[in-house]
Amino acid sequence: MPLDKDSSEQIGLVVKTHSGFFTVQTPTQLITCQLRGSLKQASKKTELCVIGDRVQVELTEDSTTVQRGVITAILPRERVLSRVEPSAYAGKAGEREQVMIANLDQAVFVFSTTTPTPNPRTLDRFLIAAEKAAIPSIIIVANKIDLATEDVLEMFSIYAQIGYTVMYVSARNQTGTDELRHALTDHISIFTGPSGVGKSSLLNVIQPGLGQAVGAVSQKLTKGKHTTVNAELIPLEAGGYVADTPGIRTLSPWDVEPMELDAYYPEFRPYISACSFSDCTHFDEPGCAVRAAVERGEISEMRYDSYQRVREQLEEEYVY
Numbered sequence: 052m053p054l055d056k057d058s059s060e061q062i063g064l065v066v067k068t069h070s071g072f073f074t075v076q077t078p079t080q081l082i083t084c085q086l087r088g089s090l091k092q093a094s095k096k097t098e099l100c101v102i103g104d105r106v107q108v109e110l111t112e113d114s115t116t117v118q119r120g121v122i123t124a125i126l127p128r129e130r131v132l133s134r135v136e137p138s139a140y141a142g143k144a145g146e147r148e149q150v151m152i153a154n155l156d157q158a159v160f161v162f163s164t165t166t167p168t169p170n171p172r173t174l175d176r177f178l179i180a181a182e183k184a185a186i187p188s189i190i191i192v193a194n195k196i197d198l199a200t201e202d203v204l205e206m207f208s209i210y211a212q213i214g215y216t217v218m219y220v221s222a223r224n225q226t227g228t229d230e231l232r233h234a235l236t237d238h239i240s241i242f243t244g245p246s247g248v249g250k251s252s253l254l255n256v257i258q259p260g261l262g263q264a265v266g267a268v269s270q271k272l273t274k275g276k277h278t279t280v281n282a283e284l285i286p287l288e289a290g291g292y293v294a295d296t297p298g299i300r301t302l303s304p305w306d307v308e309p310m311e312l313d314a315y316y317p318e319f320r321p322y323i324s325a326c327s328f329s330d331c332t333h334f335d336e337p338g339c340a341v342r343a344a345v346e347r348g349e350i351s352e353m354r355y356d357s358y359q360r361v362r363e364q365l366e367e368e369y370v371y
């Protein structure tokens with residue numbers, strides 16, 4: 052009996068990408084796929100297909116070991132988390148969007164209390180990208196709590212005061228890891244943050260037996276060597292998926308205009324409409340309610356300072 056062509060078409064989830072190949076999870080199997088040529092030509096974007104994409108797959112050859120297929124269509128995305136592709140063009144005309152993951156509903160930004168020392172301005176850039184993308188759930192993870200000092204805890208507490216969920220955990224001591232596992236269950240989350248903060252270590256605790264490679268921080272910092280090389284969506288035993296990703300040094304949020312930046316600092320929002328000028332930059336205009344809130348201690352100086360720096364950078368790069 053001839054094979055019905057339609058029976059070889061399946062819908063699946065892209066769980067891994069590696070130099071032109073895509074691993075697709077269908078309800079019944081894992082398929083190693085390439086993109087149909089016409090799809091590649093249709094778009095000049097760098098990443099046409101990323102982890103989290105739901106795709107239509109046509110099975111090709113059937114061997115006993117590997118099931119292969121061709122991705123014939125990428126279904127519309129609900130949302131994406133993007134950044135400016137780190138390249139020679141970043142900050143210039145010709146810069147490109149790098150989609151880190153599609154269809155996520157939770158972003159988990161993992162930082163460590165020390166080694167490497169957390170940089171709040173780096174964290175703010177992650178948060179801006181997540182606010183811009185309207186990710187329904189954002190979690191800040193402060194890992195290596197076993198090594199924490201008072202001042203670094205104070206820095207993380209500023210984010211809790213703003214209203215972000217901050218989870219204090221230790222992969223080494225397994226502190227807070229049950230809560231983190233619970234928070235991941237039934238979501239599609241990205242685990243991202245700088246290299247060496249312990250993303251893979253945490254996932255190994257959350258799901259024993261996972262065997263994600265873990266590397267020493269000294270190697271990463273001196274040799275710029277990331278232990279995790281490819282982003283990968285990991286199915287959780289309790290339900291849902293989490294993406295382990297290679298550490299990133301900095302994240303420039305994609306497609307944020309200077310004028311809209313204040314909206315991505317949630318604690319500014321209640322004050323913005325009270326500024327005397329509707330297009331207030333909150334730098335030095337008279338009657339600025341945001342600056343007044345900073346002076347009264349209702350907005351943290353650290354966050355206001357970060358806002359100013361990011362805004363200055365956006366103004367430099369923005370073409371009016």
Ligand SMILES: Nc1nc2c(ncn2[C@@H]2O[C@H](COP(=O)(O)OP(=O)(O)OP(=O)(O)O)[C@@H](O)[C@H]2O)c(=O)[nH]1
Pocket residue numbers: 194195196197198220221222223224245246247248249250251252253264265266267268271276277278279280296297298299
């Ligand atoms: N003290 C302490 N060390 C930790 C903890 N979690 C991870 N580490 C160590 O931090 C180092 C980096 O851990 P990884 O899990 O490889 O970090 P990563 O964020 O996945 O790094 P990349 O894959 O390079 O992005 C390893 O030496 C871990 O043993 C923790 O809770 N406490």
Ligand SMILES: [Mg+2]
Pocket residue numbers: 250251252264265278279295296297298
């Ligand atoms: Mg890793």
Ligand SMILES: [Zn+2]
Pocket residue numbers: 326327331332333334336338339340341342
């Ligand atoms: Zn203002």
